[in-house]
Amino acid sequence: MNSREQAKALGLEEHITCSLCQDYLSDAVTLTGCLHFFCRSCLLQHLSSAGPDSRRCPKCKIELGSEHIYKRDLRLQELVYKLVPDLFWRQLRRVARRQHRSSRDSNNGSSTTTVSFSERRIQQRRMLLQLSTQLCSPNENISLQIEYVPLTKVLAASGDDSLVSLSEKIAAAGEQQNEDIESKLAMSDFYGVYFVDPQLKFVLEDDFSLEDVVQLFSWSRKSPLRLNFTLAQLPPKEDEDRQEVLEDMPQLDMERQQEKVEKEEKLIKEKSVGINEGGKNNIGRGGGDEGAVQKTGEEKKND
Template identity: 30%
Template sequence: MIESTDDGKTQPSVGDVNCHLICTVCKGYLVDATTITECLHSFCRSCVVPHVAEFHQCPSCSVPLSTTKPFSQLRRDYTLQSIVYKMVPRLARNELDRRKQFRQERFAGASKMNNFVEDSKAEECYLQSFFAPNDPISINCEFGLRANLGKDDLSESGSQQQQHRRFFRCPADLPIGHLVKFLRNKFNVTDPATHKLEILYNGRPLAPEYKLSDVAYIFSWKEREPLRLWYRISPTIK
């Protein structure tokens, strides 16, 4: 417990609990703390997600995680994060300021954006994005034929393909699976027995349990432009 008690015990200093508030991957204070349910080690979500996606194990103790659904063993740790923010209020304030400032500039117009893109090092720090569950992520979802991602049974003209480009603004916590469901309904291919609908980033199919923020973390997406996803629909091979 970190609250002071009736017998006059005071709060522990940051130093006392520091090691529990630090992410062992980036050595910084935890941001968007995420705990591996197998071993209870905690990391920043942006640190643990790319590691787990690639190695299917804990970055600290290497406990093996499911190779098919490693993300099912990650839990957002709101309690731990609130402790970090309580103990290191400056961190919470910085993070909120950073987001506010970034979003103001993001929507202030392209010219301002271009000036600021010139200093690439500052940009990298500035744009290192962390997402709270309800932070909006803009996505641009395009039909897969344009990227030559695979042969489809749907052959269409350019203008028809254009119609298949969709812009969304979704909460960072939205699972890819929900997007799949939405597109299945939209294009009337709701039956997985007849059609496969995949969502891809840079040609890589995304697991339905990935959240948009996970995709951003895994592929180091910066908020400069909408997250560009592709979808492809193919008949299910019997």
């Protein structure tokens, strides 16, 4: 499913499309009077036309003022780029080509490009580069920080009303496990791995890619992309005799071996301390009056 089909499936295409050019918004602006949105170039072309409705909103026909008719809508344009990332890359390539032509003309001694035009292109390029930090290409390598969150904490954070739905989601997706994490964890086959959003409100869909997660949570690249995952018991199969398993995070193999060694050393120390304390107690009892009486009795028997 491509970006356009995804936007249609979500019912958001009309909210990110310019009604003048019938294409996705580019350099989106919003009218201050009626809050309708258009491409900046499309709106300027409409305002400069000689028609009777040139000073009216192209959509609702409300009369526009003479000053501060529109304002740039960076939030809306950011939403468009997130929903249709292909548009962002096309815009970025277009800006790069324009900048290349501008630099080539300046090197040839051409003075056709004015300062205002150059500044406008620089501002547009900066805006695109700023948005590019929240997008990623399919082949890009990104830094990840994966953290385990107990299932009880996830259920508590999602609220009382969503406890049942969250549990059902986890159970329904039990067959689709994350093999990368499960292969690194010494865990039972009764568990499944599920990624959750940073606020622990919902479980991420199994068909989400890292590209979708980056766009969804606006990763800024200032630190590794943080992902949370939880573990939940898979629903039992038919005629399966399953014992109760403690809901605790499975340990890595090396950590489990280290923990086992530490427990054995602790038991050895406890046993040695117990033996020493027992010997001291026997010596104490033997050094008292009762010990002396017993010793006297034994000496009498020997006599």
